[in-house]
Amino acid sequence: MAPRAVWKGVLKIAEVTCPVSLYTAASTSERISFHTLNRKTGNRVQRQFVDEVSGKPVETEDQVKGYDKGDGDYVILEPEEVAAAIPESDKTLTVETFLPCDEIDDIFFDKPYYVSPSTPIASEAFALIREGMKAQQSAALARTVIFRRMRSILIRPHGEGLIATTLNFDYEVRSAEDAFSDVPKMKIEDEMLELAEHIIKTKAGTFDPKGFDDRYEAALAEVVRAKIEGRKIKPQKRPEPTKVVSLLAALRESAEAGGGKTSGKAAAPRKTAAPRKKAS
Incomplete structure (x- = not known):
């Protein structure tokens, strides 16, 4: 069954327009989910908002948004006042600029969406945009209202379609300098660095998402299966505690x-033949 579009509108580049649809590219809906039950009755429980002072339940029509000005002093915002701040969507994905695909740090990446033409007649314009971006190795920076928020979106070629990734705003990305401020500067010994480089080379590979399994989800599924079938749940085997060794000894090991040498120096990298020149 074809996926359901989460957004439909028009991709606009200068005077070129193309009707497009956005589809969720990543989802957590397949994960195991639980309901909260009353242990005594086995019935599901419901959440209820209560007044934190009186302890009495507050009905939906009496619930409003409030902003804390400080010291528990709130300014109340009525639903229509909140709605007035939400920008109107014109359903146009307006490209503002093009830039190299790798120019934006992926720390700004939020959620990915697949982009495809929403009508057969849009296929030609869509293909033209996609192939033009591929030829220039460019990404498009666009803006639109999606899910009631104005968002900046990075659009990149991807196979026969495009990938649109919503971007975090600058104020949402925390400072890397603050996170790394306590990391001391270290001088690394040559032998340790050579060993580290050698280990990295011996473990070189390619990214294959199918090779990464969600062990927690698999273990959780097995627990659920065991409970349904009335089997005894076997606890996971705890890993053996690691021995405390020096960093250099750990690198050599x-x-x-x-497959490297540990007699003092790291194994020298193997020489590879120089690439052949293509015939002109």
Whole structure:
């Protein structure tokens, strides 16, 4: 069954327009989910908002948004006042500029969406935009209202379609300098660095998302299955505690396990033949 579009509108580049649809590219809906039950009755429980002072339930029509001005002093915002601040969507994905695909730090990436033409007649314009971006190795920076918020969106070619990734705003991305401020500057010994480089080379590979399994989800599914079938739940085996060794010893041991030398210096990298020049 074809996926359901979460947004439909028009991709606009200068005077070129193309009707497009956005589809969720990543979802957590397949994860195991639980309901909260009353242990004594087995019935589901419901959440209820209560007044934190009186303890009495507050009906939906009496619930309003409030902003804390400080010291528990709130300014109340009525639903129509909140709605007035939400920008109207004109259903136009307006491209403001093009930039190299790798120019935006992926720390700004939020959620990805697949973009495809929403009507057969839009396919030609869509293909033209996609192939033009591929040829220039460019991404498009656009803006639109999606899910009642004005969002900046990065659009990149992806196979036969496009990927649109919503971007975090600058104020939403925390400072890396603050996070790394306590990391001391270290001088690394040559042998340790050579061993580390060797280990990295021996473990070089390519990214294959199918090779990464969600062990927690699989273990959780097995627990649920065991409960349904009336089997005894076997606790997960705890990993053995690691031995405390020096960093250099750990590097040498890792290099040896990967087929390297540990007699003092890291194994020298193998020389590879120079690439052949293409015939002109």
